[in-house]
Structure formats: C-alpha cells, structure tokens
Amino acid sequence: MKYAYYPGCSLGTSAEEYDVSTREVLKRLGVELSEIPDWTCCGASAVEPVSRLLTLALPARNLALTERECPGLDMLVPCSACYLNHLRVGRECATDRALPGRINEALGAEGLSYAGKVRVRHLLDVLASDVGPKAVAAQVSHSLEGLSVAPYYGCQALRPFALFDDPEHPRSMEPLISALGATVFGWDMGGRCCGASLMATRRDVALVSVAAILDAAAGADVIVTVCPMCQMNLEAYQSQAHHADTISVLYLPQLLGLAFGLSDEQTLLDKNLAMTDALKGKLRACEAASA
Amino acid sequence: MKNMHTPIAFTPAPLVFQDEALAEIQSMVRACMQCGTCTASCPNSFAMDLAPRQMWRMLLFGLKQEVLESRTFWLCSSCYSCTLRCPRGLPLTAAMAALKRLAAAEGDAVNRKKALFYQEFMQNVEQNGRIQEMGFMCHYFLAMHDPLLPLEYGPLGLKLLAKGKLHLGDSTQRGRLGPLFAKVRSMEEAS
Numbered sequence: 070m071k072y073a074y075y076p077g078c079s080l081g082t083s084a085e086e087y088d089v090s091t092r093e094v095l096k097r098l099g100v101e102l103s104e105i106p107d108w109t110c111c112g113a114s115a116v117e118p119v120s121r122l123l124t125l126a127l128p129a130r131n132l133a134l135t136e137r138e139c140p141g142l143d144m145l146v147p148c149s150a151c152y153l154n155h156l157r158v159g160r161e162c163a164t165d166r167a168l169p170g171r172i173n174e175a176l177g178a179e180g181l182s183y184a185g186k187v188r189v190r191h192l193l194d195v196l197a198s199d200v201g202p203k204a205v206a207a208q209v210s211h212s213l214e215g216l217s218v219a220p221y222y223g224c225q226a227l228r229p230f231a232l233f234d235d236p237e238h239p240r241s242m243e244p245l246i247s248a249l250g251a252t253v254f255g256w257d258m259g260g261r262c263c264g265a266s267l268m269a270t271r272r273d274v275a276l277v278s279v280a281a282i283l284d285a286a287a288g289a290d291v292i293v294t295v296c297p298m299c300q301m302n303l304e305a306y307q308s309q310a311h312h313a314d315t316i317s318v319l320y321l322p323q324l325l326g327l328a329f330g331l332s333d334e335q336t337l338l339d340k341n342l343a344m345t346d347a348l349k350g351k352l353r354a355c356e357a358a359s360a
Numbered sequence: 361m362k363n364m365h366t367p368i369a370f371t372p373a374p375l376v377f378q379d380e381a382l383a384e385i386q387s388m389v390r391a392c393m394q395c396g397t398c399t400a401s402c403p404n405s406f407a408m409d410l411a412p413r414q415m416w417r418m419l420l421f422g423l424k425q426e427v428l429e430s431r432t433f434w435l436c437s438s439c440y441s442c443t444l445r446c447p448r449g450l451p452l453t454a455a456m457a458a459l460k461r462l463a464a465a466e467g468d469a470v471n472r473k474k475a476l477f478y479q480e481f482m483q484n485v486e487q488n489g490r491i492q493e494m495g496f497m498c499h500y501f502l503a504m505h506d507p508l509l510p511l512e513y514g515p516l517g518l519k520l521l522a523k524g525k526l527h528l529g530d531s532t533q534r535g536r537l538g539p540l541f542a543k544v545r546s547m548e549e550a551s
Contacts, residue, residue, distance in 0.1 A: 078493075078530070122548055178542065228439065275437070
C-alpha cells in the first residue's frame with residue numbers, strides 16, 4: 070500500500086503530533102507514504118469566503134502535482150478541511166463543465182494542469198477501509214483494555230459527501246478502537262460541529278458547541294479525533310467552555326501508536342495540551358495488565 | 361373589436377436579475393421549498409437573527425440589503441449539515457460562503473470587518489505558500505484594531521508556547537503561490 074501524502078499546514082505547526090504519529094503508525098502497518106513535493110496550502114475553510122475560483126484552484130495545484138509526481142497514487146489527507154477542499158475539486162468539476170477549463174487556465178500560471186485522475190482519501194478512510202481492523206489488531210502489543218474511547222469524527226470528513234461512513238451515524242472508527250482492545254464510548258456527538266473557525270470570530274457561539282460535546286463525553290476516558298481543528302477546539306478551550314473536568318483529546322493515530330507500543334517520540338503525547346493525569350493513570354493500568 | 365387582434369406593442373420588462381452577485385446566490389437556492397430542515401440542522405442557528413430558511417426566501421425576494429444587515433451567514437461554521445440534509449439537494453453551505461463574499465464586496469463597515477479574518481488568512485497564504493498560524497493571528501489582531509482581542513488569546517498562546525508550538529512556521533514555500541493568486545485575480549476581474 071502506497072499513498073501520496075498531503076500533510077497540510079497545521080500538521081507542520083500546531084498539530085505536529087498528528088503528523089508524526091500518522092507517519093509512524095502507517096509505517097508500522099506497512100503503508101508507504103510519498104510526501105507530495107512542493108505542496109502548498111489548500112485555503113482551509115477561509116478561502117471560500119474570499120474567492121470561489123481560488124477555492125478550487127489552490128487544492129487543484131496540489132492535485133496536479135500529485136498527478137505528475139506521484140502517478141497512480143491516491144492522495145492521503147489527515148486534516149478534514151484539507152480533505153474536503155481537495156475532494157471538492159473533482160466533485161464540482163463533474164457537475165460544472167466549464168470548471169475544469171477555468172481551473173486549468175489558472176494553473177497555467179505555473180505551467181501545471183490537472184486531468185482529474187487523483188482519488189482523495191481521508192486518513193480515517195484508509196485506516197478503516199484499506200488497512201482494516203484485522204491488520205491493526207495484528208500490531209497491538211499493549212492492549213488498551215478498560216479504556217473507554219469516545220470517537221469524534223467532526224464535520225468535513227463526513228459531510229457533505231458520504232464516501233466511507235454514514236454521515237448521520239458515523240461508525241468507521243469503532244472497529245479500529247475495538248481492535249486495540251479498548252471500549253467504544255456510546256454517544257451521538259461524534260458528528261456534531263466543534264464550531265470550527267467561529268472559535269476565532271464568534272467564540273461565544275463556538276463554546277456552546279464545545280461545551281455540549283465535552284458534556285456528552287462525560288464518562289469516557291479520552292476523546293479521539295481525526296482533524297487538527299476539531300482537536301484544538303475541543304482541547305484548548307475546555308476551561309472557557311466552563312467544563313469542570315478536563316478530558317484528553319488524542320488523535321486516532323496517537324491511540325493506535327499507544328497500543329502498538331510506539332515510543333514517546335513516535336506518539337508525541339507530551340505535545341497535547343490537555344493530557345490528564347486520569348488518562349495517564351489509565352494507560353499505566355493498561356500497560357500493567359498487558360505486561 | 362378589431363383592436364383585439366391588433367398586436368400590442370410589448371416592451372419587455374427590464375431584467376429582474378441585473379445584480380449578478382445576488383443572482384448567483386439566488387440560483388443556488390431557487391428550488392428551496394421552505395421546509396426548514398436547514399434551520400433545524402444548524403448547530404449555530406440559536407445565535408442567528410434570521411433563520412437560514414427565512415434568509416433563503418428573502419434572497420429570492422431580492423431583499424439583499426436586509427440580508428446583508430443580518431449576521432446569519434457570518435455564523436456558518438461550514439459543518440455541511442444543511443447541505444447534507446436539504447431534501448432539494450441545494451448547496452447551502454456554499455451559498456453561505458457566497459454571502460460572505462458578497463458582504464465583503466458590497467456590505468457596510470461591520471460586514472467588511474467581519475470579512476477581515478478570512479482576508480488576512482488568505483493574504484498570509486499568498487505570501488507564505490503555507491499558512492503561518494502565528495503570523496496570521498498577529499496580523500488579524502492588528503487589522504481588527506481591538507486592543508482586548510489579543511488578551512483573549514493570551515492563555516492559549518502561553519499553552520502553545522509551553523508545548524513548543526508557537527513558532528514562525530514553515531517558510532520554505534514563501535512566494536510560491538504568488539503567480540496562482542495573481543492569475544486567479546485577473547481571471548475574476550475579467551469575468
């Protein structure tokens with residue numbers, strides 16, 4: 070298994086632990102990554118309120134590079150906003166015949182063109198569909214038995230395109246969590262919006278969503294996410310959301326890495342802002358039980 | 361009676377949709393049947409002054425100024441719940457973004473200030489090729505002219521600093537997107 074890897078900007082700065090744990094866990098699972106050379110920002114969720122054409126041209130630039138430099142490979146994207154931006158290019162070109170021409174006219178500024186051949190995949194899709202829970206279970210050396218994990222999917226990995234999961238009742242993380250020996254925390258907030266960039270523009274509104282999600286996670290040991298924005302919103306504003314108990318919010322590959330027995334340098338748990346003593350205690354108990 | 365068969369000189373009514381930006385958004389919501397699934401699905405509707413369902417109707421009535429005076433579209437967090445569930449399959453999240461563009465171009469000072477967050481972000485992307493989170497937030501604070509705003513981010517800034525996450529970021533791609541931005545700008549000005 071080999072993929073063209075698009076880390077995205079957050080994974081180079083505030084979500085470094087997502088990048089490192091993704092690379093390490095996939096390496097352990099025998100998945101090869103080839104980072105797309107010369108990749109640039111996809112515009113995140115800020116580009117569409119600024120320019121419609123740029124919304125498609127920015128990700129199309131990365132897709133064109135993938136097509137030329139990594140022919141035949143699917144593009145693997147860990148960030149949900151990056152994922153949707155890249156996915157949209159093909160989806161919108163399929164319904165608007167004039168669009169491919171306009172996008173390629175823009176890409177012409179750099180001598181690039183995109184023929185629409187790249188399949189865009191979310192990291193969760195690759196883990197759940199291509200790798201699968203059996204291959205994950207085969208790597209588990211430190212069972213997470215007794216750990217209650219709340220799967221948080223966020224928005225843009227699920228919506229608006231239902232490609233690898235049910236966007237109303239997402240389940241794709243559950244077999245992976247079970248494969249680690251952990252227990253899936255049952256809740257219905259897995260697809261509830263975290264507020265996204267409203268955390269910067271209308272924090273009062275975003276905090277209502279964050280509080281609702283954190284309250285619903287009461288009883289779980291850890292929330293697991295697959296998006297750097299969701300992770301930051303759920304983790305960094307817990308006290309402002311007037312949430313009494315802090316809860317750790319890990320990236321899915323960090324949780325996999327713990328169960329695989331990866332080193333601290335590979336899981337980078339110390340980069341998380343809300344690594345609670347309660348979770349550390351639970352993890353030690355898991356380790357003692359499996360030793 | 362003879363007159364009845366005389367062709368009446370007919371002057372076509374002036375085109376109703378001369379406003380292209382408005383017409384683009386109207387075309388996105390034309391088939392709205394006012395069911396309200398969008399409003400019921402929106403996690404932020406509690407903070408909106410116009411319910412999304414109401415807003416689509418007002419747009420179709422041509423009440424552009426009234427819509428631009430509301431704060432509804434600025435509260436869209438692009439969760440795509442409405443787009444997923446709309447029984448007419450309308451691109452409602454994209455319509456919200458189109459309204460943000462319209463408000464930035466034609467709106468009042470309040471609207472232009474709300475647009476700054478997105479514009480500052482994209483200016484940083486244009487300069488650096490990859491977004492530099494810290495530089496972007498600093499420019500955003502300056503552009504907002506609100507001395508209290510940076511203080512709100514103080515606690516988060518300290519946490520990020522302690523984790524070694526507060527650094528200038530990747531500058532290897534600086535200037536890389538200049539040609540693409542320039543080309544898109546010239547194409548959009550021409551159309």
